[in-house]
Amino acid sequence: xxxxxxDLPKDKWxxxxxxxxxxxxxxYDVVINRTNKGFAIDIQKKDLEQPITRxxxxxxxxxxxxxxxxxxxxxxxxxxxxxLIAAIETNPELWSNRLRITELWVAEKYQKQGIGHALIEIxxxxxxxxxxxxxxxxxxxxxxxxxxxxxxxxxxxxxLDTCCYSNNDLxxxxxxxxxxxxxxxxxxLTREDVEIRMETxxxxxxxxxMTQRAFWNKYAPGCDEHxxxxxxxxxxxxxxxxxxxxxxxxxxxxxxxxxxxxxxxGEDVHEIISFGPISVxxxxxxxxxxxxxxxxxxxxxxxxxxxxxxxFGDPNYYSRFGFKPCKNFGITTxxxxxxxxxxxxxxxxxxxxxxxxxxYESEIFNNIDKEEVEEYNKRFPKxxxxxxxxxxx
Numbered sequence: 553x554x555x556x557x558x559d560l561p562k563d564k565w566x567x568x569x570x571x572x573x574x575x576x577x578x579x580y581d582v583v584i585n586r587t588n589k590g591f592a593i594d595i596q597k598k599d600l601e602q603p604i605t606r607x608x609x610x611x612x613x614x615x616x617x618x619x620x621x622x623x624x625x626x627x628x629x630x631x632x633x634x635x636l637i638a639a640i641e642t643n644p645e646l647w648s649n650r651l652r653i654t655e656l657w658v659a660e661k662y663q664k665q666g667i668g669h670a671l672i673e674i675x676x677x678x679x680x681x682x683x684x685x686x687x688x689x690x691x692x693x694x695x696x697x698x699x700x701x702x703x704x705x706x707x708x709x710x711x712l713d714t715c716c717y718s719n720n721d722l723x724x725x726x727x728x729x730x731x732x733x734x735x736x737x738x739x740x741l742t743r744e745d746v747e748i749r750m751e752t753x754x755x756x757x758x759x760x761x762m763t764q765r766a767f768w769n770k771y772a773p774g775c776d777e778h779x780x781x782x783x784x785x786x787x788x789x790x791x792x793x794x795x796x797x798x799x800x801x802x803x804x805x806x807x808x809x810x811x812x813x814x815x816x817x818g819e820d821v822h823e824i825i826s827f828g829p830i831s832v833x834x835x836x837x838x839x840x841x842x843x844x845x846x847x848x849x850x851x852x853x854x855x856x857x858x859x860x861x862x863x864f865g866d867p868n869y870y871s872r873f874g875f876k877p878c879k880n881f882g883i884t885t886x887x888x889x890x891x892x893x894x895x896x897x898x899x900x901x902x903x904x905x906x907x908x909x910x911x912y913e914s915e916i917f918n919n920i921d922k923e924e925v926e927e928y929n930k931r932f933p934k935x936x937x938x939x940x941x942x943x944x945x
Contacts, residue, residue: 553662553665555630555632555667556630557628557629557630557670557671557674557936557938558628558629558630558631559626559627559628559938559939560617560627560628560629560636560639562618562625562626562627565617565618565627565629565636566616566617566618567616567617567618568616568617568618568636568639569614569615569616570614570615570616570617570639570655570657571607571614571657571659572607572615572657573605573606573607574605574606574607574695574697574698575603575604575605575606576600576603576604576606576694576695576696576697577599577600577602577603578597578598578599578600578694578696579597579598579600579604579693579694579696579725580595580596580597580598580693580694580696580699580727580729581594581595581596581597581598581693581725582594582595582693582712582714582722582727583595584714584722593712595693595709595712597696600694600725604694604725606692606694606695606726615655615657617639617641617655618641619654622641622643622654623643624643624644624646624941625641625642625643625654626641626642626643626678626940626941627639627640627641627642627655628640628641628671628674628938630662630667630671632662637658637659637661637662637667638657638658638659638662638667638668638671639655639656639657639671640653640655640656640657640671640672640674640675641653641654641655641656642654642674642675642678644682644684644941645688648685649683649684649685650684650685650686650687650688650732651675651678651679651682651684651686651687651688652687652688652689653672653675653687653688653689656668656671656672656689658671668701669705672705674938675687676733676735677769677938677940678940678941679733679735680735680834680837681769681770681940682940682941682942683838684735685734685735686732686733686734686735687707687732687733687734688710688730688731688732688733689702689707689730689731689732690728690729690730690731691728691729691731692717692726692727692728692729693712693725693726693727693728693729694725694726699729699731702731703731705733706733707731707732707733708731708732708733709729709730709731710730710731710732711729711730712727712728712729712730713727713728713730714727714728716728736835737838738835738836738838738839739839740839740840741800741836741839741840741841741844742840743844743848745800746798746799746800746805746806746841746844747798747799747800748796748797748798748799748844748845748848749796749797749799750792750793750795750796750797751792751795751796751797751807755797755804756782756785757931758803758804759781759797759804759807760778760779760781760782760932761778761932761933762804762805762806762807762831762833763777763778763781763807763829763831764777764778764929764932764935765833765834765935766831766832766833766834766837767829767831768935769937769938769939769940769943771943772939772943773937773938773939773943774925774929774935774937776920776922776925777829777831778928778932779920779924779925779928779929780829780916780917780920781807781809781829781831782928783916783919783920784809784811784914784916787811787914787916789811789812789813789914789915789916790809790810790811791810791811791812791825793852793856794810794825794827794849794852794853794856795807795808795809795810795849796808796845796848796849796852798832798841798844798845800836803833804833805832805833805836805841806830806831806832806833806836806841806842806844806845807829807830807831807845808827808830808842808845808846808849809827809828809829809830810825810826810827810849810853811825811826811827811828811913811914811916812824812825812826812914813825813826813862813911813912813913813914814911814912815862815883815907815908815909815910815911815912816909816910816912817908817909817910818909820909822859822907822909823858823859824858824859824860824861824862824896824907824911825853825858825860825861825862826861826862826863826913826914827846827849827861827863828863828864828865828917830842830845830846843872843873846873847873850873850874850897850899853899854899854900858899859898859899859900859903859904859907860881860896860897860898860899860903860904860907861875861896861897861899862878862883862894862895862896862911862913863875863895863896864893864894864895865893865895866893867892867893867895870895870897871895873897874897874898875895875896875897876895876896876897877890877891877892877894877895877896878890878894878895878896878911880896881896881904881907881908882907882908882909883896883904883907883908883909883910883911884909884910884911885910885911886910886911886912887910888910894911
């Protein structure tokens, strides 16, 4: 069947009841025995003497979207003919840097059609975009179909609670089970692990495809950074002599693009450079690829006599490369503003001394046409646009 997953805004969907209910003739039997060395826990799938039916209404606490205790919840779902037939909701555990799936439901009529799989891929992607260390969820030991589904989707048992729903959950064969999914973590790469070189024309498609994957759904549904890479190569402000790609095992896993920019103070115009986009293949993000590209190209820029680099980016990340807020140098944005994410780095000692005024990046960054982006996207495998928390649009 054809369906489209959409975000479910809180102002419209808060309080929507999800009629979660299931019948099962099996359960996972949880046995906990005290031993002289601690505890022995045994969990095995067994047959019930007769089927049981479970639903949240029996506790007079139906599942609802955007419950007040989930302060940072965000939900997505599938609506067919005006009716919600499936939904998933997440809420980050900020203190533990985990992402909890608080609700997951597919109407019985629409089960076993791939909707559940498509929904559970969303928190996995959200965890990657937000840098979460795990995706976690709760289910019951008698909800065998759900458990088997989670195991199939790569989740594993991480804990249990034998008195979550009542004081006789073990006897009722309804023990709370916690499952977790963990993003793959790769080891940090060193300069010896990666080839860093100039881009060639034969690299162009691979670089753009990698850039699209790196930025897809990160700041808004979809992205345009891969099209920006395409346009930047053709622009007078592009600096190919500084731009580099990172290659591992013959595959491009990262790219940094440089362009000319300037700081203007009345009649004084100071030539500065900027980098961006800087992109890393999602499976290699967090492995130091971006840092290798930045360090190498900053040395190149210094050797070529450039005074400094100005960027917009995460202060916590870029400060490790010597970037400081532009207000330290007397530099503002083109409209006279300053903020922590507007940063500059000197390429040699005091190289930005005397450089002050308003910063202007290349005009190419302000001339990306959305319709052109959509047309250009046809050159690449189709990706699903999704709205995630924290996006600007």
